Amino acid sequence: MAFWLLKTEPGEFSFDDLVERGVEPWDGVSSPAALRNLRAAQTGEACVIYHTGDERQAVGLATVERTAYPDPKKNDERLIVIDVRAGARLPRPVKLEQIKADARFADSLLVKMGRLSVVELTDQQYAAILELAAL
Numbered sequence: 001m002a003f004w005l006l007k008t009e010p011g012e013f014s015f016d017d018l019v020e021r022g023v024e025p026w027d028g029v030s031s032p033a034a035l036r037n038l039r040a041a042q043t044g045e046a047c048v049i050y051h052t053g054d055e056r057q058a059v060g061l062a063t064v065e066r067t068a069y070p071d072p073k074k075n076d077e078r079l080i081v082i083d084v085r086a087g088a089r090l091p092r093p094v095k096l097e098q099i100k101a102d103a104r105f106a107d108s109l110l111v112k113m114g115r116l117s118v119v120e121l122t123d124q125q126y127a128a129i130l131e132l133a134a135l
Helices: 015-021 032-040 096-101 123-132
Strands: 003-008 023-026 046-051 057-070 080-095 118-121
Touching: 003 057, 003 123, 015 023, 015 046, 015 057, 015 080, 032 080, 032 118, 046 080, 046 123, 080 096, 080 123, 096 123, 118 123
Parallel strands: 003 046
Antiparallel strands: 003 118, 023 080, 046 057, 057 080
């Protein structure tokens, strides 16, 4: 069982939008590394929803509802989406500065490759986010 951090620009699609819709295709991913991660995501795996831009913080939880399938909005077989189901809002958002300051994230691609939009988290890193969020 893997854990995933999914980044989104809140002005385009926020955690609140996901909550409102319940289940939504996670689209807009084009980086080969991020697409590999999306392909690896399995039904039932936990996700952390992270707002980019001015916020730069983890704000909510979700689960993978459906594994990778071709992006229905694109005519490019390389581009895929997964369906994500909204979960709980984090009681306390976890800011990027907190993550960078935490030794458990020293080897994380979240820190090393800041532009990667889909990042696999270790069990320890997922637990750290929950701990920092007061869950």
